[in-house]
Amino acid sequence: MNRSGLSVSAFALTLLAAAPAGAQATPRDQATAQTLFEEGRRLMQAGSYPEACPKFAESNRLDPGAGTLLNLALCYEKNEQLASAWVTYTEAAADADRSGRQEWVKKGKDKAAALAPLLTTLTVLVPARTRVSGLEVTRDGQPVSRAEWGVKVPIDGGDHVIEAHAPGHEAWSTRVTAPPKSGALAIEVPPLPKAAAPVEPPPPDRGAPERAGGTQRTIGAVLAVAGVAGLGAGGFFAFRATSKHDDAKSDCNADETRCGPAGLASYDSARQSADVATIALIAGGALLIGGVVLYLTAPRGARAPTALRAPGWTF
Template identity: 40%
Template sequence: MSRRRAARLGAAALASIAALAGAPRPARAQAGGDAATAEVLFDQAIALMREGKYTEACPRLAESQRLDAGVGTLMYLAACYERLGKTASAWATYREAADAAGRRGQLDREQQAREGAAALEARLSRLLIEVPAGSAAPGLSVRRNGQELAPVLWGTPMPVDPGAYTIEASAPGRLPWSATVAVDPASGTATVAVPPLVEAPAPPPLPAAPAVAPRASTTAAPARPAPPDAAGMPAARVAALVAASAGVVGIGASIGVGFAARARFEDAGPHCEGDLCDDDGLTIREDALGIARAGTVVFIAGAAAVAAGGVLWLTSPSPRASAGARPAVQIGLGPAGLSLGGRF
């Protein structure tokens, strides 16, 4: 179609818009609340169009058409879009009106709508979104101003209203990409190509859970004294302390035995007068004498052990002496008394 023919059809369409402005209201297909609201919105839109306020009129016509569809409302809406410069929206609405009028047998309106669409077709701006084979990652999603585009639309010049469009692309495991392209009314077709999406870096590993330290007891355990050898004391001095301790215990035991012997001796009192005793008194005094002898033996053994401990302590090497120089001591306690032996 030549530009002169397109201009002539465009002039005819504008004339039809003026005719529509003075035409009667389109008949409504339904009654009720939606139809009444659609009627109010239609009246407001026509009044705004007569004042040249197309930006405010077009949304009212679109809502009126949604609530109660009519061919006349579509014709007005297409004319409103055309005056706003939304050529693609006006072209699509004219075509919709022509189809609706044809189904209803309104041949004059059908012809008028088709002429309006034909006049706009040569002026349409288009947007071509190309997705090369190297960019078609698995699960790729392409959006235009946030609206998902089906893959069949990739590589197809789509009629769009002039303006700015944001093209976005994303895919699992890839970094998202976006670009803004301006579609000029006189530019014909604007093209934007989706590049291969860069692989997203691997997420950092999750931090390890902090180890929970056991709660410390608030009551400190009493410190045990280190054994003498652990503190560096020679074995001979350890033996000296053991011998002296045993001797002290033996002396203490002999004192107890002495008290027991005295108590046993006093038990013979009723059987004796002075040094003269009957048989029972003699037996009791002999028992007391035996206990006393045993106490004497224990006392002598304890004293010997204390003395031996003192000798070992005095003759033992200092704590700094080597382990090989430490004496080996053996102490024994038997019926004959205390025995002491070893290497010094």
């Protein structure tokens, strides 16, 4: 085994022996952190880096310590998340320096320095023509501050989404795929188009009173027409009743005390027609009168109410 491979293997064994060492955690958090740490070690030894890294990250959240950070950084490195590994090695070295673990300080700094030339970077360019008021740029949902605009920032390999939005403008987004190492990407945010003006709601309908009067007049006219039709029907059945009565006379004796079958049938038809005529004439007359009243009493136009003001009174 060459020196490089021996050095990495020895470093890994040193980290796998390092347990989380935080002084601020509660006993319950410490116990949970230790369990997660051990599970992370088991998964990393089995080569299951995507599953191991979250275990170390949660263990360090519950009980922060340089040892856990070094294990997390190594896990990121094995999983080809070089930017995350570089940041975590640097953080581990600083934490180890505060706790007086100089051997871990050196390991963290050395590993961070070795990864630095291999990092993939992303530069988000925001030209002056794009910098409208309220412009916000994000990378994977996290804000990209103005200080980062135009600066090469280390990123992990894989897909990343860059978005920009500003008040009164349409949003913009793009997706980039970064190589795991030694890549250099640059994305320029274009000027955001103006957003479409909101649709104004229609003004209040001020013709409602006039239309209400028109509706009343329409109903009145319909009723009046129906009344006229009823009167016409009544007149028809009245004429029919008279005609049938005359037919009955021709089949009866002079005093109408004796009638044949045809005469009796004519008398019955005359009485029925007379009844229908009476109903039709009454209903038609009522509809005609009601329709005329509705038509004549309908409002003729819309007029705003007038307030007459006197001291202390409003009319």
